[in-house]
Amino acid sequence: xxxxxxxxxxxxxxxxxxxxxxxxxxxxxxxxxxxxxxxxxxxxxxxxxxxxxxxxxxxxxxxxxxxxxxxxxxxxxxxxxxxxxxxxxxxxxxxxxxxxxxxxxxxxxxxxxxxxxxxxxxxxxxxxxxxxxxxxxxxxxxxxxxxxxxxxxxxxxxxxxxxxxxxxxxxxxxxxxxxxxxxxxxxxxxxxxxxxxxxxxxxxxxxxxxxxxxxxxxxxxxxxxxxxxxxxxxxxxxxxxxxxxxxxxxxxxxxxxxxxxxxxxxxxxxxxxxxxxxxxxxxxxxxxxxxxxxxxxxxxxxxxxxxxxxxxxxxxxxxxxxxxxxxxxxxxxxxxxxxxxxxxxxxxxxxxxxxxxxxxxxxxxxxxxxxxxxxxxxxxx
Numbered sequence: 001x002x003x004x005x006x007x008x009x010x011x012x013x014x015x016x017x018x019x020x021x022x023x024x025x026x027x028x029x030x031x032x033x034x035x036x037x038x039x040x041x042x043x044x045x046x047x048x049x050x051x052x053x054x055x056x057x058x059x060x061x062x063x064x065x066x067x068x069x070x071x072x073x074x075x076x077x078x079x080x081x082x083x084x085x086x087x088x089x090x091x092x093x094x095x096x097x098x099x100x101x102x103x104x105x106x107x108x109x110x111x112x113x114x115x116x117x118x119x120x121x122x123x124x125x126x127x128x129x130x131x132x133x134x135x136x137x138x139x140x141x142x143x144x145x146x147x148x149x150x151x152x153x154x155x156x157x158x159x160x161x162x163x164x165x166x167x168x169x170x171x172x173x174x175x176x177x178x179x180x181x182x183x184x185x186x187x188x189x190x191x192x193x194x195x196x197x198x199x200x201x202x203x204x205x206x207x208x209x210x211x212x213x214x215x216x217x218x219x220x221x222x223x224x225x226x227x228x229x230x231x232x233x234x235x236x237x238x239x240x241x242x243x244x245x246x247x248x249x250x251x252x253x254x255x256x257x258x259x260x261x262x263x264x265x266x267x268x269x270x271x272x273x274x275x276x277x278x279x280x281x282x283x284x285x286x287x288x289x290x291x292x293x294x295x296x297x298x299x300x301x302x303x304x305x306x307x308x309x310x311x312x313x314x315x316x317x318x319x320x321x322x323x324x325x326x327x328x329x330x331x332x333x334x335x336x337x338x339x340x341x342x343x344x345x346x347x348x349x350x351x352x353x354x355x356x357x358x359x360x361x362x363x364x365x366x367x368x369x370x371x372x373x374x375x376x377x378x379x380x381x
Contacts, residue, residue, distance in 0.1 A: 010061060013045050014069040022076035026350035029079075032191040034150045034183070038080055039116060049111040051088050056104060057111030063088075063297050067234045074238025075245065078357045079192035081238055083118070083148040085231035090117040090148075090156040096224045097169055098211040106154075106171060118152030118174065120198040123167050128200055130159035130168050137161075137168070137210065139178075139203040145364065149174070149181050150194035157200075169211040178203035189353070189360025219306040223299060226311075229318045230296055232365065233289050236325040236358060240285070240332050243354035244278055247336040250349070251275075255341050271339045278335075281328040288324050292317035316377065319370040326367040329358045 021038055028035060042048060051066050052058020066088050074081035091110060094102040109115065120128070120143035128141035139159050149155060152174045158167035172179070178201045185196035213221055255265035265271055295314050299306050333355035337344060344351055 010047060010050055010059065010065055010069065011072070013047060014072045017041055017045060017047075018072050018076050021073065021080055025077045026348070026353070028077075029191055029350060029353045030347070032186065034194055035077075035080055035192040036151055038077075039083070039151055042080070042084060043114045043116060046114070047084070048087060048114050048116060051092065052107045052111045056107040058107065063230070063300055064293055067230060067293060070231060070234040071238035071241065074235050075242030077192075078235055078239050078242075078354075078361075079190050081235055082190060082193045082231075082361070083116075085235060086119065086147050086228075087117045089227050089231055090119050090121070090154070092227065093156055093169065093224060094171060094211055096221045097213045097215060097217070099213065102171075102208075102211060110154075113153070115153040116148070116151065117154045117156065118146065118148030118150070118194070119156045120146040120149060120200075121156050121158050122146070123158050126160050128157070128159040130161040130205070132161070135207050137170070137205040137207075139170075139172075139200040139205055142197055142199045144197050145195050146181070146198045147193050147195040149196070149198050150183050155179070155198070157205075166214055166216060169214065170205050170209050171211065172203070172205060172209060176203055187360055189356035189358070218304055219308055219311050220299075220302075220304045222311060223296070223306070223314065226296060226314055226318050229322055229365075230293065232361060233292070233318070233321045233325050235361060236329045237282075237285055237289055239354055239358050240282055240325075240329040243333045243336055243351070244282060246351065246354075247339055248275070250344060250351075251339050254343075255339070265339075274335070274339045278332050281332060285321070285325045285328045288317075288321040292321045316374065319374050322370045323367055323374070326362050330355070330362065333358055 020041065046059065047069060049058040050061040050069065051063065054060035066085070070081050070085040073084055091106065094106045110117070122143055122145045125144050128139060128143050130137045130139050139157065141159070143157070155172050155174050157170045157172055159170070161168040174181070180199040180201060182197040182199065183194065185191070185194055215221055215224055251265055251271065257263065257265050258268055262268060292314070295317050299310055299314055336351060336354070340351065
């Protein structure tokens with residue numbers, strides 16, 4: 001199917017995949033575990049190399065292209081949207097935080113083999129230690145919230161190293177001896193993101209696998225902190241768009257009118273009012289996300305020429321979009337039942353999954369941090 005990329009646009013391929021994911025999304029959400037068959041469909045589609053430059057064997061797409069696919073997937077299956085988006089967050093880390101040789105090597109290998117990247121990265125989790133032994137390191141300990149780790153080909157890993165203030169970053173094959181992926185993710189949302197625990201039992205990591213630059217080598221490397229936020233903003237937006245469309249279809253076809261004078265629920269003034277509110281909120285969030293996207297793509301294209309002022313402007317735009325997508329998403333996904341009916345709470349419809357998935361993700365990176373940062377800048381800058 002990878003040759004199909006040349007015959008179809010990436011949006012057409014993503015839409016076809018989303019239709020297939022939609023057919024089993026509710027069932028798989030109930031089951032949890034790894035979406036192995038669906039991840040293999042993504043592999044075969046060629047979309048895992050969407051962002052990789054053409055000279056390294058990729059499709060030469062932009063971050064705007066990647067984030068568009070994240071939203072298409074998130075409307076029907078936010079778990080797959082999550083692992084797809086984070087694949088690129090992890091894949092581009094050698095570009096940002098490594099050297100030129102590492103960037104080219106991982107881009108080329110991923111493009112040639114359709115590799116899927118997961119992570120054991122969580123920088124807040126400090127239970128993984130690295131020790132230096134001549135020309136290699138030993139990683140020992142564990143990491144939690146390792147999204148996409150199951151069925152991945154590479155893991156982006158962060159560990160603490162004595163004498164180093166920031167985390168040591170490395171790219172390690174998931175099949176490396178000593179890596180034990182527990183597959184113990186059992187939360188009520190994002191149930192197929194494989195975000196459980198990874199144990200490292202005396203894992204050898206070669207010097208060439210350690211990313212040479214780190215987060216703080218320049219302003220370009222620092223936008224690594226923004227990339228995850230961009231992926232999540234589109235994930236949130238895609239979830240709420242999917243909830244809105246699913247609710248609208250149900251209201252048109254299934255919701256009963258509340259008055260005998262009405263032939264359809266869509267004639268109900270209260271239901272119309274709710275949909276007007278939902279639509280306005282979602283459109284406002286979309287505009288803010290798209291504005292931050294444009295700033296981010298501009299800075300990505302500038303590379304090492306980014307200035308501190310430009311990155312601060314990007315931080316501000318990202319935080320504003322995050323605040324609004326979080327608040328709008330949680331509001332709409334919890335209130336859609338007001339335009340449905342009591343019957344819509346049946347498990348077979350799966351309407352609750354939109355809120356569960358969004359609530360799970362928004363607790364990982366609390367919006368209060370973004371709000372406080374905005375307030376601090378307003379008062380102190």
